[in-house]
Amino acid sequence: MPYQFIIADKHGKVGLITLNRPQQLNALCDALIDELGAALAAFEADETVGSMVITGSPKAFAAGADITAMKDWSYMDVYQPDYLGPNWARIRNCRKPVIAAVAGYALGGGCELAMSCDMIFAADTAKFGQPEIKLGVLPGAGGTQRLPRAIGKAKAMDMCLTARMMDAKEAEQAGLVARVIAADQLIEETLAAAETIAGYSLPVIMMIKEAINRAYEMPLGEGLLYERRVFQAAFALADRKEGMAAFVEKRQPAFKNR
Numbered sequence: 001m002p003y004q005f006i007i008a009d010k011h012g013k014v015g016l017i018t019l020n021r022p023q024q025l026n027a028l029c030d031a032l033i034d035e036l037g038a039a040l041a042a043f044e045a046d047e048t049v050g051s052m053v054i055t056g057s058p059k060a061f062a063a064g065a066d067i068t069a070m071k072d073w074s075y076m077d078v079y080q081p082d083y084l085g086p087n088w089a090r091i092r093n094c095r096k097p098v099i100a101a102v103a104g105y106a107l108g109g110g111c112e113l114a115m116s117c118d119m120i121f122a123a124d125t126a127k128f129g130q131p132e133i134k135l136g137v138l139p140g141a142g143g144t145q146r147l148p149r150a151i152g153k154a155k156a157m158d159m160c161l162t163a164r165m166m167d168a169k170e171a172e173q174a175g176l177v178a179r180v181i182a183a184d185q186l187i188e189e190t191l192a193a194a195e196t197i198a199g200y201s202l203p204v205i206m207m208i209k210e211a212i213n214r215a216y217e218m219p220l221g222e223g224l225l226y227e228r229r230v231f232q233a234a235f236a237l238a239d240r241k242e243g244m245a246a247f248v249e250k251r252q253p254a255f256k257n258r
C-alpha cells in the first residue's frame, strides 16, 4: 500500500516503517500518525511478521508534532476530534513488539512516539527532549507519564521544565534506551534484534509484551498473579512443548505460532 509520509516494507519476518518527511525532520502531522497506525495494523494482521521497527532519518527520528499545522488551532480544533487520542492509541495497542530505532532528534511527540514503542535502540547521534514548554504548551502524547516511569521524576522534571536535550549515552544510563549503537549500524542491529524476536513463538512474544506492560498498570501482587496465570496458559501451546522438547533433544525448535 502506498503511503505519503512513511515507507513500509518487510525485511524477513520484520515489518520496517520509516518516517518519511525529511524536509520537516519527520514532524508528526496527523496524516503521518494515521499512516503509521495503518501500517502497524497491516503488519499485525500479517502472519509472516513477528515484530516491527519504526525509524526515521539519520538527522531526525521525529522533531515533534507539526508546529506549522498546529499553530492556528483553537481549543475546539483539538478537543472535538480528540487530537492525539485514537490514532496514537493504535500504536500503543499493537500486540506484536515494536522497536524504535532512533537517530538524531527525537523531540516532543517524537520522543513520545519512541517511548510508545516497546523499546528504544538509539544511535550514538540520538538526542531526546520534551521542548514543548518553549512553545507554551506541554507534552500531550505521554511525555509527562512515560518519561518519569522510564527515567525517574528528577530527570523527567528537568527535561520537561528546562527543555534540555538528553544524548544517547545519558538516555541509556537513565533507562530510556535499551541499546546505544554506532549510527551506521543502527538499522542493521535493530533489524537483527527484531528478527531474533520474530524467530520465537508469536503467542509467547505477545504474552511477554502484554505481561511487561501490565507491570505499569497493576500492583505487584496482581501483576505476579497475572504473570503466573499466563505462564500456566503457555502450557496449552504446541510451541511450549516443542521448545522444551528441542532443548532436551539438543536441536533447534521449530515454532509454529500455535
Ligand code: HXC
Pocket: 023, 024, 025, 027, 028, 063, 064, 065, 066, 067, 068, 084, 105, 107, 108, 109, 110, 112, 131, 132, 135, 138, 139, 140, 141
Ligand atoms: C514543523 C518542523 C518541526 C516541527 C522542524 N521543522 N521541526 N516543522 N514541526 N516540529 C522544520 C523546520 O521548520 C525547517 O523547515 C526544517 O524542519 C528543518 O528544521 P531547522 O529548524 O531548520 O533545523 P535545525 O536548525 O537543524 O534544528 C533542528 C531542531 C529544530 C532543533 C530539531 O528544528 C527544532 O527545534 N524543531 C522543533 C522541535 C520541537 O519544538 N518539537 C516539539 C513540537 S510540539 P524549513 O521550511 O524552515 O526548512 C510537540 C507536542 C507534542 O511535539 C504533542 C504530541 C505529538
